[in-house]
Amino acid sequence: MISRRALLKAAGAVAAGAAGAEVTRAEGIADTPAPASAAADRPAHDHDQASPREPLEALTAEEAALLTAIVARLIPADLNGPGAVEAGAVAYIDRALAGSLASSREAYRRGLAAVERYARSSRGGSFRELTPVDQDSLLIDVETGAATGSGAGFDGSSAAFFALVRAHTWQGTFGDPHYGGNREYIGWNLVGYPGVRTAVTADDQRLGVVPAPLRRSAYDTDMFTKATARVDPRDPHHGDPA
């Protein structure tokens, strides 16, 4: 399967945005400014750090803005450092929904619309306009399934949609940056992961030792075939060796 992103990339249409992300990842340096076009699409009240660095691949701008507000509550930026928004979890989810997680695209369409309807019916306003306290209490309703019978239009239990978003947010925050999330290694820094190594010494495994953090993607080395990272899980074959 060839994703829309791959096609666009092949055509050079998103060269600036994609190249910027690659540089950031490879060198592990500080943030790169978002492309102006993406910033212009953003609602004024959106999080400053929420800017997708590339055009959206699967989500609409409206959906991405709502999802950004949700994941900002799941793993917030706070005294313990930046959170899921800053890590690029929304970009991870958006890209995956156009590729490996395409089977979840419809669940996001329905689930996000249901969250917004539930916000208006139960809290009297758009989710993004609510206070963080109200956003959290609403998300607890969604998480526990209490929002299911509200008429908001959740497909099955609201808890299933919450679990889906949580799982994908965690993947986009703590996974390999190759997939568009875990920017600046925010997730790995949060849990203290010392990084992807291809060789680990006995000293690296002793109690009281903290191996020096290594910040790179698995695919920053030439050891591994990148193609497998985008394989469609429903493909019946791994592909033949070259």
Next chain:
Amino acid sequence: MATQLNGADVVIVGLGAAGGIAALPLAEAGLDVVGLEAGTRLTRRDFAPDEIRNNVRDWPQAVQKTNQEVPTQRPNAGAPTTRASSHPMMNGVGGTTLHYWAQSWRLNPWDFKVVNETVRRYGRSRLPAGTTIEDWPLDYEELEPYYDKVEWETGVAGRAGNIKGALSPAGNVFEGPRQRDYPMPPLRGTGFTDLMAAAARSLGWQPFAGPAQINSRSFQERSACLYHGFCNRGGCHVDAKNGTAVTTIPRAEQTGRFRVVTRAHVTAIDVDARGRVAAVRYLTDGQEFVQPARAVLLAAYTYENVRLLLLSKSRAFPSGLSNKHSQVGRHYLSHAQGGGVTALFPFNLNTWYGLPAQGTAVDDFADDNFDHGSLDFIGGGNLWVYSERRPIGAANMTTFGRAPNWGSAWKAFVKENADRVNTSYLQKTTLPYESNYLDLDPEAKDPLGFPVIRITADYQENERRINTYIQDRMEQWYRAAGAIAVQRNPLGTMGPSTHTYGGTRMGDNPETNVVNRWGFSHEVPNLGVLGGSVMGTSGARNPTLTLQALAWRTADHLVKNWKSIGE
């Protein structure tokens, strides 16, 4: 129209843990061998340390034929069936040995004669109601030379606990006597596994480093293990894991007598007018091929072994190949591997790296290594702790009820505790029962329209009691090592599993077993079956080394009796 291929002496269906072993002794003996494998070849370049691809999206193991044939499951014949979305095993040259944990245990001698030993020591009433267990037609001593052969030919790292009766506490003192030590020392310990070993000794237990089919030092010109943390479900990036793809299969190919056919989707085994196996039928990209053979070794995974036999109907075998006594699919069990215990420590464990095979074992409560006189079950469990952690998994840790599952309070909790949690692996004796079996699902089909396997199985009282007892021991062990909180995980259901047994059980009685003591069908003299499906008991440890020893033994038998079986 089907393409008729030139005949082979032996066709092996499936080149995983079992078929990949059998190829070597057959080819070395000069037989013409063809291996039909549904998957393709993977190399070290495919095994990236990528948690999203390997552990979240299940590549390499889910991209495959088996994933389109996931069995349905139900706990009993009266319950509705459900179907999981993925399958735990994989196709590929080397099969699941590409990404498995590689723990390479010999079964305990007790596992071969549970009935006799239980009756002798505790009385017949202690055999659980409804069990269909039989003693194996061979004992540990008979299999020992083949265990030794697989350990030395593929490379297993470990420390002997019993060499010809001389016990050594550096190894497992409960193991059966072995003729010599392992070819390599065990994988190294870590700060955490050493801590756990010391805690076990403080309880009077006998901890040791478990055996692994992984190089602890350079072996057969391949690298030593580099402990990078992505062995589990990821494959080895330096070929230090001694699966059949890098050991016996290439050596068999070097003889010039073994030909590997990839992307061969086997659909049926044909018999001739005499009721002997004549050919194997397979599809590649929709094209059908017929591969004639003088003998066939069926070496797919348990579910597919059973399915292919049941689907291979003929005038001679109207209810499926080798199924005249309706024993195909019976005596099925999947290992009780669930019900691990998770512990929280008040200090960092530094277990970010390592692999599931790098651990400390306690065997004091496995098999019949302890007195069951005052207990209400037979068998037991192996306790195993190891060093491994990846970031998404770490961030998904349980919060032990001390924090919510998201938000700022969660974030503070996980920031402090991500490296302070450990989950044990507890493998427990599981018995076969009359009510647990495999058959063809009457409704669910694969993409070709063939029915998939239906699992009807549930753990019984004996398994549940062992689980409670073993979780108690595990909690005791963690507490002795300083854990401040402990959580017990559920035993789970008997859905599709990586440790499956029975379905084509081995035994002398043709009315209760599909294959004889050599692994050949009681009904079809030139059909052998390899894999866990021939094993009648599970023991309390991983099955791979045992099914590999059996595969070598069956291949050896075929070579020695080629005139009577193959000609």
